[in-house]
Amino acid sequence: xxxxxxxxxxxxxxxxxxxxxxxxxxxxxxxxxxxxxxxxxxxxxxxxxxxxxxxxxxxxxxxxxxxxxxxxxxxxxxxxxxxxxxxxxxxxxxxxxxxxxxxxxxxxxxxxxxxxxxxxxxxxxxxxxxxxxxxxxxxxxxxxxxxxxxxxxxxxxxxxxxxxxxxxxxxxxxxxxxxxxxxxxxxxxxxxxxxxxxxxxxxxxxxxxxxxxxxxxxxxxxxxxxxxxxxxxxxxxxxxxxxxxxxxxxxxxxxxxxxxxxxxxxxxxxxxxxxxxxxxxxxxxxxxxxxxxxxxxxxxxxxxxxxxxxxxxxxxxxxxxxxxxxxxxxxxxxxxxxxxxxxxxxxxxxxxxxxxxxxxxxxxxxxxxxxxxxxxxxxxxxxxxxxxxxxxx
Ligand code: PMP
Numbered sequence: 001x002x003x004x005x006x007x008x009x010x011x012x013x014x015x016x017x018x019x020x021x022x023x024x025x026x027x028x029x030x031x032x033x034x035x036x037x038x039x040x041x042x043x044x045x046x047x048x049x050x051x052x053x054x055x056x057x058x059x060x061x062x063x064x065x066x067x068x069x070x071x072x073x074x075x076x077x078x079x080x081x082x083x084x085x086x087x088x089x090x091x092x093x094x095x096x097x098x099x100x101x102x103x104x105x106x107x108x109x110x111x112x113x114x115x116x117x118x119x120x121x122x123x124x125x126x127x128x129x130x131x132x133x134x135x136x137x138x139x140x141x142x143x144x145x146x147x148x149x150x151x152x153x154x155x156x157x158x159x160x161x162x163x164x165x166x167x168x169x170x171x172x173x174x175x176x177x178x179x180x181x182x183x184x185x186x187x188x189x190x191x192x193x194x195x196x197x198x199x200x201x202x203x204x205x206x207x208x209x210x211x212x213x214x215x216x217x218x219x220x221x222x223x224x225x226x227x228x229x230x231x232x233x234x235x236x237x238x239x240x241x242x243x244x245x246x247x248x249x250x251x252x253x254x255x256x257x258x259x260x261x262x263x264x265x266x267x268x269x270x271x272x273x274x275x276x277x278x279x280x281x282x283x284x285x286x287x288x289x290x291x292x293x294x295x296x297x298x299x300x301x302x303x304x305x306x307x308x309x310x311x312x313x314x315x316x317x318x319x320x321x322x323x324x325x326x327x328x329x330x331x332x333x334x335x336x337x338x339x340x341x342x343x344x345x346x347x348x349x350x351x352x353x354x355x356x357x358x359x360x361x362x363x364x365x366x367x368x369x370x371x372x373x374x375x376x377x378x379x380x381x382x383x384x385x386x387x388x389x390x391x392x393x
Contacts, residue, residue, distance in 0.1 A: 024368075026377050027349040028158045028186065028322045030208035030215050031365040033272070036279065037213055041272035048265045056274055057251055057265075063277025064219040067188060067211075067285065068203050070195035074244075075221040076251035077273055078204075079265050082185040085204035085218035087115055088242040089181050092230040093202065093222075094150055096120030101148035101178070103139070106130045106159035107353025108183050112152045119238050124148065130160035130355040131312050131324070136168045143176040149229070150179045156187025158209075159352040161312050161324030161361065163191045170199025179226050185209060185218075189280055190292040190321035190365060201226040207269070210292070210321055212366040213276040217269045276366075288366075289320075295369050296320035299362065302378040306385060311359045321369075324351075324359040325381075330391045333360050336384040344380040 025032045033041075046053055061075050068075070078084040090112065094100055100121045102113040105128040117123045124146040126134060134153075143151060151173050155164055166182065173180035179201040184193055189210035195203045204220040207213035222230065222244070230244055237243045246262040248254040280288060296318065300310055303325060311324035327333045333350050337360065340346050351359045362377050364370075 022345065024344070024346040024373070024376065026362055026364060026368065026373065027347040028209075028352075028361045028363045029206070029365065031210070031212055031363065031368050033212050033214055034279070034367040037272050037275045040275035041214060041268045043268075043271055045267040048267055049259065049261060053265075053267065053270075054252060054259065056270060060219075060270060060274050060277060061251065061253075063274065063281060064221060066281055067205070067219070067277060068195040068221050069193070069197065069285070070203070070221050070223070072195070072221045072223050074223070074227050074248060074253050075219075076247060076253065077207075077270065078218040078220055078242075079263060079269070080218060081208075081215055082183075082204070082206035082218050083111070084242065085206070085220045086112055086183070087239065088220060088244065088247070089202045089204060090115050090121070090150070091119055091237040091239050091242050092244040093179055093181070093226055094119065094121045095233050095235050097122065098150075099124060099146055099148045100150045100152070101126070101142055101146050102152045103134050103154070104128070105132050105134070105162065105164075106154065106157040106355060108154040108157060108159065109152065110353055112183075116150075130157070130351070130358060131162050133162060133164050133317060136172060139169055140172045140176070143172060143178055147176070148178050150181055152181045152183070154183040155193055156184060156191060156319045156321060158186035158319065158322045158361070158363075159355045161319050161322050161359065162317055163187060163319040165317075166193065166198050166200070170201070173201070174199060179229060186322055187319060188219075189285070189288050190369075191319065192289050195221060196223075207273050207276065209363075210288070210366040210369075211273070211276040211280065212368075213272045214269065216266055217273045219273075292320035292365070292369050295364055295371065295374055296323060298371060299323055299364065299374045299377065302374065303381070306378065306382055308381070321365045322361055322363040324355070324361055327358065327360060328385065331385070331388055332391075333357070335388045336360065336381075339384045339388050340380045343383065344376070346377065346380050348377070348380075
């Protein structure tokens with residue numbers, strides 16, 4: 001019998017208007033999106049294969065090259081969040097059975113190790129507690145021992161609040177015939193990073209942190225060494241959607257005269273990303289780095305004045321975009337964060353992965369990187385310290 005009647009009624013919630021409250025997004029991301037970027041994302045969409053869209057994608061590519069400080073032709077944005085870039089990097093440059101080395105000092109290394117394991121790589125790890133960093137000597141020893149084709153490091157470890165030193169590691173990876181993959185999702189635009197000068201072979205970031213675009217797009221760039229490896233593989237990457245052979249054509253990077261349909265890119269997301277990259281270009285990277293550092297120092301001082309302890313002791317290893325506070329003795333961090341959300345409409349968060357229960361995180365990124373916001377965050381924390389109950393223990 002053919003189906004003839006609708007038996008599932010329209011859900012009541014769908015007959016109510018959308019409700020999304022205003023929040024101060026002072027956690028590790030997403031961060032608040034400036035009106036200019038929101039407006040760009042709200043423009044009428046055009047087709048993903050229209051010539052004007054190609055122009056916009058070309059602009060995005062140039063904007064990413066500036067933000068990453070690279071001349072790499074193989075530069076594009078993923079149609080997806082930071083995780084899409086993580087998977088794209090690993091899936092395309094590693095073949096099943098090949099060896100990968102992952103530095104784990106927080107959640108992001110854990111994630112990449114799992115991604116590599118799922119696609120059949122032989123995963124080796126070097127592991128430290130959240131907030132600790134790896135010396136170049138330790139990295140070189142592991143490179144020599146495991147002979148990986150890819151080494152992964154998180155520049156801005158947002159779960160621990162660490163800005164990992166990068167100098168010299170790219171050279172070690174070259175010496176050991178390995179690609180150097182760096183995650184800058186939480187640090188791009190907030191802390192200095194120079195893809196070409198630091199010999200980073202693959203670099204990615206996200207749209208929703210210091211770039212202040214909505215979540216859902218993720219810039220990524222591959223240099224010649226990485227292209228050499230990924231376009232001379234014996235097996236096809238496990239993901240069709242993330243296959244760089246197709247993506248490089250979609251972004252006009254493969255030298256072919258025509259761009260073919262591969263998937264429908266997030267047109268509004270690309271409009272917004274273009275605008276956020278334009279804001280960074282207008283401001284200038286150095287100024288952006290400086291503003292983040294200066295505001296972070298102001299925030300750190302304010303936190304210490306409240307009697308709070310910073311999780312990363314060495315100032316020069318602290319991530320300017322995401323500050324980690326050691327949980328104050330006797331307080332329940334969940335209660336404090338809930339209090340701040342309820343009374344200040346402000347998001348701050350706890351730890352993530354291995355740093356859960358160790359830290360509370362405050363992020364002031366890009367558009368949010370302003371003194372009055374730091375004052376508001378400090379005021380909210382002071383209020384929570386006064387009003388949340390302190391255990392006697
Ligand atoms: N890497 C780092 C350092 C991050 O902070 C995040 C997001 N918190 C990611 C990767 C993953 O990005 P997304 O949530 O956009 O997938």
